[in-house]
Amino acid sequence: MFRQTTTTALQKLRRFGLNGRQHTWRLKGTSAKERALQYHPGEKIHGFTVKEVVAVPDLFLTAVKLRHDKTGAQYLHAARDDSNNLFSVQFRTTPMDSTGVPHILEHTVLCGSARYPCRDPFFKMLNRSLSTFMNAFTASDYTMYPFSTQNGKDFQNLLSVYLDAVFFPCLREQDFRQEGWRLENENPSDADTPLIFKGVVFNEMKGAFSDNERVYAQHLQNKLYPDHTYSVVSGGEPLAIPDLTWEELRQFHATHYHPSNARFFTYGDLPLEQHLKQIEEEALSRFECIDPKTEVPAQPRWSCPREDHVTCSPDPLAPDPT
Numbered sequence: 091m092f093r094q095t096t097t098t099a100l101q102k103l104r105r106f107g108l109n110g111r112q113h114t115w116r117l118k119g120t121s122a123k124e125r126a127l128q129y130h131p132g133e134k135i136h137g138f139t140v141k142e143v144v145a146v147p148d149l150f151l152t153a154v155k156l157r158h159d160k161t162g163a164q165y166l167h168a169a170r171d172d173s174n175n176l177f178s179v180q181f182r183t184t185p186m187d188s189t190g191v192p193h194i195l196e197h198t199v200l201c202g203s204a205r206y207p208c209r210d211p212f213f214k215m216l217n218r219s220l221s222t223f224m225n226a227f228t229a230s231d232y233t234m235y236p237f238s239t240q241n242g243k244d245f246q247n248l249l250s251v252y253l254d255a256v257f258f259p260c261l262r263e264q265d266f267r268q269e270g271w272r273l274e275n276e277n278p279s280d281a282d283t284p285l286i287f288k289g290v291v292f293n294e295m296k297g298a299f300s301d302n303e304r305v306y307a308q309h310l311q312n313k314l315y316p317d318h319t320y321s322v323v324s325g326g327e328p329l330a331i332p333d334l335t336w337e338e339l340r341q342f343h344a345t346h347y348h349p350s351n352a353r354f355f356t357y358g359d360l361p362l363e364q365h366l367k368q369i370e371e372e373a374l375s376r377f378e379c380i381d382p383k384t385e386v387p388a389q390p391r392w393s394c395p396r397e398d399h400v401t402c403s404p405d406p407l408a409p410d411p412t
């Protein structure tokens with residue numbers, strides 16, 4: 091009975107609004123992980139259906155797994171009484187060449203979006219938000235966009251910027267030229283100087299592959315799994331980056347940055363309902379379900395040993411062979 095009363099009161103609290111706007115502060119006197127235990131499989135919340143609710147006492151949290159009804163987007167919420175709230179959205183990005191398309195896209199979506207068409211909204215938020223972490227990462231088979239903050243309003247602001255960046259980016263040609271690759275005179279004010287390749291990712295990857303360990307690790311992965319996406323350089327091989335076109339970049343976004351190919355993760359003590367509502371209203375409600383066809387098949391087993399030789403720059407710490 092007591093439990094019942096508490097639940098009803100909590101539901102009222104959850105729905106409490108101020109002039110129609112949900113408030114962002116935390117529910118005082120209640121535990122985030124206890125509240126999350128009240129969800130039950132099959133429950134519908136803002137376009138999502140709860141699939142599983144699991145208490146994880148070792149980590150002092152309650153895990154809530156959900157699925158977005160219309161698009162199939164998957165969502166995991168870790169409710170814990172920790173004010174370090176975190177959001178992350180990730181997409182399975184499975185390139186089949188070494189032009190660095192997922193990496194260049196990761197940079198380019200942060201250059202402006204439909205609601206925030208200003209230059210570099212991501213970097214503008216870096217020095218005006220209360221975030222404790224903001225970044226984006228490209229891995230071999232996924233791209234992720236995480237942030238964390240201790241402030242509820244800041245969480246909503248950053249969520250809005252992140253959702254718009256990944257789902258509705260401008261992807262202007264100039265942004266592609268800035269972040270991907272372009273030809274430019276060595277001295278931009280002198281047209282007689284030689285043309286050279288430039289670009290943020292192009293230069294970043296030239297730097298990355300000047301590190302011998304990185305060269306070795308990249309080749310090791312490429313040669314161990316030679317039949318699918320792990321055989322290419324997701325960050326971009328500098329010699330292959332100039333093969334990428336702006337149109338190919340836009341196409342990669344259309345097929346990979348879709349809710350049906352997305353996983354969402356939130357952590358902390360802010361109410362889950364509020365996150366779901368904002369994600370549904372600002373992004374997911376505008377999409378239909380697709381089959382993204384991004385699954386990675388298992389690498390067939392090798393039938394015999396293989397050998398490969400990797401060359402790299404001289405190791406300055408190696409003993410002189412003479």
Ligand SMILES: [Zn+2]
Nearest residue numbers: 193197291294
């Ligand atoms: Zn980068």
